[in-house]
Amino acid sequence: MLEYKNNFKGYFKLLGGNLMTQDIDVDIDELKEFIDTLQYFQDVMSDRFQAVEYDWNRCDESWEGESKKRFTSDFEKVYDRTKRTLTAGEDALEWLKKYYQILEDFERF
Structure with a gap:
């Protein structure tokens, strides 16, 4: 199995290379806006979370x-959930940014 590794054109040609950009039902501008919004949310939440932690x-x-x-027990549960949520958001951002880059490469093809 070939990997993407920044060689989308070669990989795409190897697969047959006859798709049109319309075949991918994604508005790339909306995706970019969503990525930017999610990044802003992650940044704000991380900053606020660190302040609460301090x-x-x-x-x-x-x-x-x-x-x-009693409060410590409740706080630690919320703390753990928030940490997991922020980690999941970072993972999602990483994946979305890679997906966006693939779409950008596809558009240039």
Whole structure:
């Protein structure tokens, strides 16, 4: 099996190379806009999440008692979910950017 590796034209020709850009039902401008929006969302959420993390660590040092234990348990669950969500967003962005690049190469073909 051949891999893409920045040689889309050669790979495409090897496969027969007779598709038209209309065969791929994607509006490349909308895809780019979505990628940019998702990147902005990821950046904002990561920054805010780091700020919350910092504030929690400061609070964690001075807060004691049973209420802290309950809150800590809940906070750690939210923390883990948020981390997984941000990681999934980064994975999606990476995939979408590669897909966008393939479409760009296809358009130039």
